[in-house]
Structures are given as C-alpha cells and as structure tokens.
Amino acid sequence: MARWIPLPYLVTGPVLLDVYGMARLDPIVPLAADWWWGELLAIAVCLLPGVLLAELTVRRRALRVRVALQVMLFTSVLFVAVPVLTMTATRHAPAFRVAGDRRVHVGGPVDMILIQIGAVITLIALAAVIEFYCAGGTPWPWDPPEQLVTSGPYAYLANPMQVCGVLLIALTAAEDHPGALRRIRYEHDSPSYALDGIRAVGAVMTHLNLAWAIVGWLISAPVIAQFLQLLIDASGGAPRDLPT
Structure with a gap:
C-alpha cells in the first residue's frame, strides 16, 4: 500500500476510522473514559513505526533507520508479544491481565551468569545484523543485501540470528514454567x-x-x-x- 497511497493518508485514514468506529461499538465494546490514551499509545508505538518502516522499505531509503526499526520489531515480537499471547492462550485470560501479572525475579550467581551469557548472545545477533547493514541490506527476506554475506558470524553459522533467538528464548523460558x-x-x-x-x-x-x-x-x-x-x-x- 505504501507504493500507491501517500504516507499521510496511510496514517490519518486508519486513525480516523478507528476513532470513529470505536466510539460506536458500545455496548459490544465498552470504553473507559480514558480509552484515548491507549489509542495514542497504539499510534505512537505500532502504527507510526510500522508505516514508516513500510515506506522506507518500499522506497529503499534510510537503511540505518530500516535496520533499527526491524531490530526493535523483532525484539518486541519475540520477547513481548509472543510470550504474552502464549500465556493468554494457556491461561484463558485477557492479554493485558496476563502481562500485568508477570513478575521478574533476578538474583543470585546463576541469574548473573545467565544475564552475561544473554548479553553475549545478543551482541552476536547484533553483529550479524551489522554485517547485513554493511552489505546494503536488512535481515528481512524481502529487503536483503544485494550480495551473499559470509563475514562476521556468518563465517561460522548459516543463520546466526535465528540461533541466537533460540538461545535467548531458552535462557528466559524457565521463569514461565508451570511447575x-x-x-x-x-x-x-x-x-x-x-x-x-x-x-x-x-x-x-x-x-x-x-x-x-x-x-x-x-x-x-x-x-x-x-x-x-x-x-x-x-x-x-x-x-x-x-x-x-
């Protein structure tokens, strides 16, 4: 859509449609008096970055911004959206309630070691992203470098970012175990x-x-x-x- 519709319309159109529609869904969807705070947060955190990333990707501009937005999106999906949606499906509770019930417990030598291991894994994943950036592309399959990347972590692993993502999930999964x-x-x-x-x-x-x-x-x-x-x-x- 970013190829045919101007950027201002891509932003204002969905916002106006959402504001107009949400107010008329009562009593199916009851709204609190301060519901517009959530609307503004969704626009700032989801809509604007998403539209900007789509626009820059289609135009093949601002490579550094594209890579930064992709890293933020991947991190949010992997460590926020997927865990919350998974727990929502298993607990049969609203996502906002499940997210609010989460508690992070950090302490002891084992946690300190795991945090340091996680930091090293994260640096390796970012190094792989930087190699793509230096080659003129991004980690997304539809926005790749123009040439095959075989330097940095790719000299040792075919998919370093995927491997690092699996390892990071493995490090954090124990805190959500039911037993x-x-x-x-x-x-x-x-x-x-x-x-x-x-x-x-x-x-x-x-x-x-x-x-x-x-x-x-x-x-x-x-x-x-x-x-x-x-x-x-x-x-x-x-x-x-x-x-x-």
Missing part, C-alpha cells in the same frame, strides 16, 4: 522425558547444528555430565528454588 524448577530443564514430549542441569544444556545444543550437537553429546555423557555438574554446583549453580 517448580530447581535447575534449568529440557523437556521432550514424544517420547516423554526431562533432563536437568548440564544434561539439559547438552540436549538444547543437539538442536543447533552438528558441531554443537557433538559438544552436547559430550557434556551429556555419563561421568562427564556428573563431573561438570559437580563443578557448576560448586561454583554457585547448585539447585535452588525459583520464586513464583
């Missing part, structure tokens, strides 16, 4: 089994690629796994109760 956890856990449905501690980390590695899978098999092997787990426990990674 009581005392270690990092890997659960498999068919066949059904669960692994804890260093063996859980090894199981996750088997899903990345062959090189990481070999490392995962090695650290999960009998005797080696027990020895590594003993070292981790002695270094502050012993089992502990996670606050809920």
Whole structure:
C-alpha cells in the first residue's frame, strides 16, 4: 500500500476510522473514559513505526533507520508479544491481565551468569545484523543485501540470528514454567522425558547444528555430565528454588 497511497493518508485514514468506529461499538465494546490514551499509545508505538518502516522499505531509503526499526520489531515480537499471547492462550485470560501479572525475579550467581551469557548472545545477533547493514541490506527476506554475506558470524553459522533467538528464548523460558524448577530443564514430549542441569544444556545444543550437537553429546555423557555438574554446583549453580 505504501507504493500507491501517500504516507499521510496511510496514517490519518486508519486513525480516523478507528476513532470513529470505536466510539460506536458500545455496548459490544465498552470504553473507559480514558480509552484515548491507549489509542495514542497504539499510534505512537505500532502504527507510526510500522508505516514508516513500510515506506522506507518500499522506497529503499534510510537503511540505518530500516535496520533499527526491524531490530526493535523483532525484539518486541519475540520477547513481548509472543510470550504474552502464549500465556493468554494457556491461561484463558485477557492479554493485558496476563502481562500485568508477570513478575521478574533476578538474583543470585546463576541469574548473573545467565544475564552475561544473554548479553553475549545478543551482541552476536547484533553483529550479524551489522554485517547485513554493511552489505546494503536488512535481515528481512524481502529487503536483503544485494550480495551473499559470509563475514562476521556468518563465517561460522548459516543463520546466526535465528540461533541466537533460540538461545535467548531458552535462557528466559524457565521463569514461565508451570511447575517448580530447581535447575534449568529440557523437556521432550514424544517420547516423554526431562533432563536437568548440564544434561539439559547438552540436549538444547543437539538442536543447533552438528558441531554443537557433538559438544552436547559430550557434556551429556555419563561421568562427564556428573563431573561438570559437580563443578557448576560448586561454583554457585547448585539447585535452588525459583520464586513464583
């Protein structure tokens, strides 16, 4: 649409239609007196950045802005929208209530180590994005670089951004587990089994690629796994109760 409709119309048209329609949906959709605050927030956070990104992508302009907006969008979808919608579907509660019920508990040496690991993974993902930017493109398949990127993280991984996203999700998933956890856990449905501690980390590695899978098999092997787990426990990674 950004190719045929001027940018001002793309913004003002949906806003006017939403404002006009929302006020006439009562009593199907009851509105509070301050509902327009949510309208302004949606315009500022969702509509304007989305329209701007579409316009710049179609025109192939402002590469730096396009890349920055894509990183913000990916981060919001992966770590805000997807978790909230997932919990909404499993708890059968409105999304805003589920989001308001979330509590972040950080403390202890294990959390500090995980935060540092997450920071390193994030830097690797951003380095991959920068390689695309230097090649004149973005991570989106419909706005790619004009040439194949084989430098930076792409010299070692075919999909570093996807791998980093999976690892970041794995680091944050434990806080949303329905049961009581005392270690990092890997659960498999068919066949059904669960692994804890260093063996859980090894199981996750088997899903990345062959090189990481070999490392995962090695650290999960009998005797080696027990020895590594003993070292981790002695270094502050012993089992502990996670606050809920």
